[in-house]
Amino acid sequence: MVLFMAHRTALYDAHLAAGGKMVDFGGWDMPINYGSQIEEHHAVRQNAGVFDVSHMTVVDIAGAGAGARDYLRQLLANDVDRIDSGRALYTGMLNDNGGVIDDLIVYKQDNGYRLVVNCATRETDLDWMEKQAGGFAVDIHERPELAMLAIQGPKAREILAGLLSGARAEAVSSLKIFAFAQDGDWMIARTGYTGEDGVEIMLPNADAVTLWGQLLAAGVAPIGLGARDTLRLEAGLNLYGNDMDNTITPWEANMGWTVMLNDREFIGRQPLLNQQENGHAEQVGLILEGKGVLRAHQKVLMPNGEEGEITSGTFSPTLGKSIALARLPAGATGKVDVEIRNKRQVAQVVKPPFVRNGEVVYKEL
Amino acid sequence: MSEIPAELRYAASHEWAKVEDGVATVGISDHAQDAMGDLVYVELPEVGQVVAAGDETGVVESVKAASDIYSPVSGEIVEINEALEDEPELVNNVPYEGGWLFKVQLTDEGELDNLLTADQYQAQIDSE
Numbered sequence: 001m002v003l004f005m006a007h008r009t010a011l012y013d014a015h016l017a018a019g020g021k022m023v024d025f026g027g028w029d030m031p032i033n034y035g036s037q038i039e040e041h042h043a044v045r046q047n048a049g050v051f052d053v054s055h056m057t058v059v060d061i062a063g064a065g066a067g068a069r070d071y072l073r074q075l076l077a078n079d080v081d082r083i084d085s086g087r088a089l090y091t092g093m094l095n096d097n098g099g100v101i102d103d104l105i106v107y108k109q110d111n112g113y114r115l116v117v118n119c120a121t122r123e124t125d126l127d128w129m130e131k132q133a134g135g136f137a138v139d140i141h142e143r144p145e146l147a148m149l150a151i152q153g154p155k156a157r158e159i160l161a162g163l164l165s166g167a168r169a170e171a172v173s174s175l176k177i178f179a180f181a182q183d184g185d186w187m188i189a190r191t192g193y194t195g196e197d198g199v200e201i202m203l204p205n206a207d208a209v210t211l212w213g214q215l216l217a218a219g220v221a222p223i224g225l226g227a228r229d230t231l232r233l234e235a236g237l238n239l240y241g242n243d244m245d246n247t248i249t250p251w252e253a254n255m256g257w258t259v260m261l262n263d264r265e266f267i268g269r270q271p272l273l274n275q276q277e278n279g280h281a282e283q284v285g286l287i288l289e290g291k292g293v294l295r296a297h298q299k300v301l302m303p304n305g306e307e308g309e310i311t312s313g314t315f316s317p318t319l320g321k322s323i324a325l326a327r328l329p330a331g332a333t334g335k336v337d338v339e340i341r342n343k344r345q346v347a348q349v350v351k352p353p354f355v356r357n358g359e360v361v362y363k364e365l
Numbered sequence: 366m367s368e369i370p371a372e373l374r375y376a377a378s379h380e381w382a383k384v385e386d387g388v389a390t391v392g393i394s395d396h397a398q399d400a401m402g403d404l405v406y407v408e409l410p411e412v413g414q415v416v417a418a419g420d421e422t423g424v425v426e427s428v429k430a431a432s433d434i435y436s437p438v439s440g441e442i443v444e445i446n447e448a449l450e451d452e453p454e455l456v457n458n459v460p461y462e463g464g465w466l467f468k469v470q471l472t473d474e475g476e477l478d479n480l481l482t483a484d485q486y487q488a489q490i491d492s493e
Contacts (some may be wrong), residue, residue, distance in 0.1 A: 293426045315405040
């Protein structure tokens with residue numbers, strides 16, 4: 001008999017101590033909230049919150065000479081040559097049909113690259129990366145011993161910098177957006193998944209437990225996966241498996257800006273060129289005009305009879321209304337109907353993000 | 366630990382009923398609201414609607430999920446909690462008081478015997 005044991009991050013006991021309600025998330029025991037998901041959401045928009053994102057998969061890519069660079073220029077839809085050392089880039093890793101195997105952030109280090117990919121897609125990603133490595137002088141090395149914390153919110157960097165010293169405090173205070181710094185075993189990046197200012201830190205497990213305690217003592221709120229989802233959705237950021245998967249191309253998932261079409265060959269390039277010529281569905285935002293909650297997989301009906309589908313929907317604590325990301329036929333504007341429990345409700349088509357840096361920023365289409 | 370008032374009756378689907386003068390007030394249990402998380406929308410039946418025990422009579426939606434509400438008893442809907450339209454969080458904050466959902470004029474008080482007692486409901490939760 002094999003007993004399934006969920007993975008636990010180094011902060012598991014800290015989550016319980018903070019009142020975390022634990023749920024299974026991609027094989028990990030993670031906190032869905034620590035009481036009120038809506039209060040956690042507001043804490044990040046208005047002050048500062050800390051997320052344990054140690055379940056994310058960290059992979060280092062090293063290679064002699066130009067091995068790692070050449071490999072990643074073929075593997076990823078964005079071009080790592082666009083960034084210098086100390087900078088990060090968001091991109092999709094595509095299959096031969098141009099479908100998104102995963103979305104990830106790649107960090108260019110002095111002697112190689114680091115990738116942070118999703119936990120639910122870990123095995124698929126690693127298999128694909130190994131398979132594509134043939135012919136390149138690269139070493140693909142997972143870093144499961146690292147924890148990862150995201151500290152996000154308008155006060156996040158100020159509070160965090162006050163808890164650190166030396167190069168780490170300096171990095172938190174002065175890093176530019178999508179830049180990162182390394183100091184010993186720590187890597188501090190000014191990135192996030194909330195639409196607020198903040199940083200993400202990869203660090204040894206023991207350090208993560210200490211820092212978590214210091215942050216909570218300094219008034220930073222612990223934030224669960226529930227608020228992580230409403231925050232990212234308000235920010236118009238995709239969730240892999242909901243808003244895109246291996247049957248959806250970057251063009252169809254509002255990720256066109258992450259595709260670098262230049263003279264290099266990369267996996268999925270030709271299907272993307274074909275689709276660009278033949279047309280494709282588009283991802284837009286929706287705001288429900290009445291009461292109720294938009295949810296993934298609800299059908300969207302356009303005035304001309306065409307149909308689309310909601311890919312992620314929720315109640316937006318900042319707007320006080322329901323919002324969604326939806327995949328609709330190209331050129332959707334104005335009002336559409338959404339089928340909620342067999343009733344049609346009116347929604348406005350908008351251009352995400354809905355909220356950035358605490359401000360409501362969507363534009364009606 | 367969630368609160369389970371001894372004087373109420375419970376459906377296996379987590380609604381509670383409190384009967385006074387042949388009218389059952391219906392809500393969802395503390396355990397149910399806690400499992401749902403922050404409620405943001407409640408859809409209620411219409412006054413005058415006639416329902417049978419087990420009929421779907423509404424929906425509660427939290428940030429993360431929607432959950433159907435079933436009437437634990439048969440009868441006519443005589444009142445709904447209109448305060449929930451603007452304050453669905455009442456169901457989270459006071460599930461057995463201001464967070465009630467609707468009231469049913471009972472056709473058969475004997476049906477209450479089909480519902481769980483507080484002890485039986487506690488046992489069900491413990492076994493989930």
